Amino acid sequence: MMKDGLFWAEQLKIKQISFQEYVEEIERKVLKENPLLNALVTFDKESALKQYNETKNIQETPFAGLPIPLKMLGQSKKDWLTTSGSRLFINQRASYTSHFVHSLEKNGFIPLGQTAAPEFGFKNVTDANIYGDTRNPWNLAYSAGGSSGGAAAVVAAGFFPIAAASDGGGSIRIPASFNGLIGLKPTRGTIPVGPTGWRGWQGASISFGLTVSMRDTQALFYGMRGTELAAPYHAPQVEWQHQQATQKKSLRIAFSTISPVGTTVSEEAIQAVKEAIDFLESQGHEVTDISYPVDGPRLIRDYYQMNGAETAAMFEEISHGLQREVTKEDMELMTWGIYQYGTKLSAASYVHSLQSWDEAAYQMETLFETYDLFLTPTTAYPAPKIATDLQSDEIRTRLANAAELSANEAAQVVYDMFEASLALSPYTQLANLTGQPAISLPTFVTNEGLPLGIQFMASKGREDLLLQIGWAFEENQQFKLPKIYRR
Secondary structure (H helix, E strand, C coil): CCCCHHHHHHHHHCCCCCHHHHHHHHHHHHHHHHHHHCCEEECCHHHHHHHHHHCCCHHHCCCCCCEEEEECCCCCCCCCECCCCCHHHCCCECCCCCHHHHHHHHCCCEEEEEECCCHHHCCCCCCCCCCCCCEECCEEEEECCCCCHHHHHHHHCCCCCCEEEEECCCCCHHHHHHHCCEEEECCCCCCCCCCCCCCCCCCCCEEEEEECCHHHHHHHHHHHCCCCCCCCCCCCCCCCCHHHCCCCCCCEEEECCCCCCCCCCCHHHHHHHHHHHHHHHHCCCEEEECCCCCCHHHHHHHHHHHHHHHHHHHHHHHHHHHCCCCCHHHCCHHHHHHHHHHHHCCHHHHHHHHHHHHHHHHHHHHHHHHCCEEEEECCCCCCCECCCCCCCHHHHHHHHCHHHCCHHHHHHHHHHHHHHHHHHCCCCHHHHHHCCCEEEEEEEECCCCCEEEEEEECCCCCHHHHHHHHHHHHHCCCCCCCHHHCC
16 A cells, blocks of 8 residues: 555554654654755754644544645744745744644644745745755756645655645646646635635635645545635535535546647657546547637736736735835845836736636636536646756846836746746646646656656536546556655
8 A cells, every 4th residue: 555644644543653753754754865855944843743742632633643844835833934935034933823724733734844935936946045946856956846846845755745735826736747746726715725815816826735645635625625704715616515426437528738828848748648648538538639728828927917916015015014125135036026017017907917817717617518627738848957047147137127127028027037937837827817626647757757747627616526537547557656655
């Protein structure tokens, strides 16, 4: 049996291993391998032992005291560091525990450390200046991806079988693809938010986890799913009573391997989808090639408008707290460029951009009236090398001078700044903008030995279909997991 999260939860329940012994086993791995990976940025064994010993009836919870790392971005635990990967907050500690972390704890998880993230989560690689590069356990010359790169690396390396992660444009699914993991982004309004930051990039960002088994993914999802009356978004309860859900024997699946923004797609990513289609058809599912269903270039520009506006609002609040204006020296150049773009946006332009998100959601829900699922590559390429420069000196100069640019010029430099990284992962943003669920499954490994995922999207509230298709791949030995889980 694979040693996934529920395996270790069972070992803890039957006292085959004590919590302290398990934590010390994790610690040995961390001390040996984390200096190479640079994935875990804090490790608090004493706090975890104390919490475990003080938690009543923990063995009656689904995960029975399983240790879990939190992402160092938006997953606050009272008195723990909360840097968001930024030098501005390098010593800041959380004044509260977030509802998401409380929900993890109610499900029996014990937080044990925090994983690296890029500054404010803007990148699909993890390389915050205050932490450095997070490397991929499959090959240390390559990136673990982002923004949940640290979370993905600690799971792929076998430190933890489950890691808390979050996804505002692919930040769970991209590192899942790059590290051979399962990455579910649930429906908007499904997973707990608050007590601050209720809208989370206007609902685009959602917390969940990275896993190595479908049973862990399913248990985590159904354990965390809920309704918060104060939350601005509520998921449709299409499939709320999962115990009574009936699986469809044959699914109608649309697919596309065309990049939504007109960039090239690697032959490996196309092959991953082709092999998935062969498997799906062998299982009796109906698979249809379609044109990409939305206006990708327009949507990505509207996504960047949200990034800019949200960042401008964030730094206005930060400046108020610091009692001074923030400067270029307070942040990385990418963040400065996005911030300056945000200060130049009009309210009308921002509203129009959000309206285009809703139009895309309608187009996708219309698609799901005909098809059950939409299949694409998760990423267009496997992980980039750590040494890959995803910008240029010319772009960095323009970013440095972003305060002097016009609104249109600032919009263009933000687009150019993201161009190379977007080409790696153009498929994931759609589900964030539409609010629909999506899952990355680890079904392919390139000739160079790097994993590459495939992505399925479903209608809002239809995680059951994503779980069904994930189970089908897993039960038929289609997953290509990190070697530590293949023993």
